[in-house]
Amino acid sequence: MTTPPEGLLFDVAVPPTPVERLLLLADQYVQHNDMLDRLLRVGSPSEHGAHVASAGQLASATHSAITAVTDERLFESHELSEAVVRLKQLAFLSSASADHALPIARTLTALAPAAAMGCAKTVARELRRRRGSTTDAPGHRLTDTHHSALWEVAGGNVVATSSQGRQYVHYRDERVLIGTLRSLEANGLAERVAKSAPSAYIGGPLQDRIRLTAVGTTALAAAISRPPATRAPSTTPSPAVAKAAARSR
Incomplete structure (x- = not known):
């Protein structure tokens, strides 16, 4: 039995795919928004610093997701270009939210989870077009x-x-x-x-x-x-075909 090289003695975690990274980003935004909602519900709109670190981490995570997508070097369709622009907007809004009080900060990231999810679906579709389907x-x-x-x-x-x-x-x-x-x-x-x-x-x-x-x-x-999923050919004739068949009898 051969001994693996010293640098390979430990398993290295497989990095998330671009689609997984975007789903994880959506989850990070959900957690961030939940934190802001809890603070607002207990009447702490003056807790300006409570969300600053989280907002900075979100901006960084969003930039990392953008890099992961662009590193795939996919054909830049209109859909993919728009998805990257949306991600850049999320990064900007996350960074900007750190400079505002909680109510405004919450508004700036309110739609971020849905936006990240939409980008995940777009990137998945573009990857499928380029490389074919993946397995579950x-x-x-x-x-x-x-x-x-x-x-x-x-x-x-x-x-x-x-x-x-x-x-x-x-x-x-x-x-x-x-x-x-x-x-x-x-x-x-x-x-x-x-x-x-x-x-x-x-x-x-x-x-x-x-x-x-x-x-x-x-x-x-x-x-x-x-x-x-593709539907199997139907054995039931369409109404138009059935009507035409009835006339020919």
């Missing part, structure tokens, strides 16, 4: 329901609460059932962070933010990098 993460080929739920989670749109011994899931766009959430958690695709999301109303309890795990991020990135 091993053991985690997603159903349509899980795909939709993970996308909703990645955008910071899902929280969980409990009341009188029962658990509830709150979502914004795509419906996420408690059974679906439990399935995602059981498969290591999603996790809940207790009392990290702002309350649903002033004076209410903090909610549990649902976030993607590392495995969930990889699985979702692979899913959006696949080409759309």
Whole structure:
């Protein structure tokens, strides 16, 4: 047995793909916005310095994501160019938010998670055009329901609460059932962070933010990098064909 070179004695973590990096960026913005919301809910608009370090980290992470995308040297389609411009805007807004009080700072990053998600989808599509489809993460080929739920989670749109011994899931766009959430958690695709999301109303309890795990991020990135499923040819004639056939009889 040969001994590996000294510099290769330890495993080196595989860096995230550009699509994964953008999904992780969306999560960072969600966490940042949650922090600002919690501060605002407890009536601390004067806590100017609380978000400055986080805003700086977001700006740096966004620039890193831009570099990861441009390093792929993809064909600069209009869609890809616009995605890079949006990311540059996010970096600017994140940096600028550090110079403002909490209410304005929160407004500047309000749409950042959705913007990062949109860029992730665009980059995934451009990578697919250039290099063909990718495979799913091993053991985690997603159903349509899980795909939709993970996308909703990645955008910071899902929280969980409990009341009188029962658990509830709150979502914004795509419906996420408690059974679906439990399935995602059981498969290591999603996790809940207790009392990290702002309350649903002033004076209410903090909610549990649902976030993607590392495995969930990889699985979702692979899913959006696949080409759309093609439908099998239908054996049922279209109404126009059926009508024409009826006339010829």
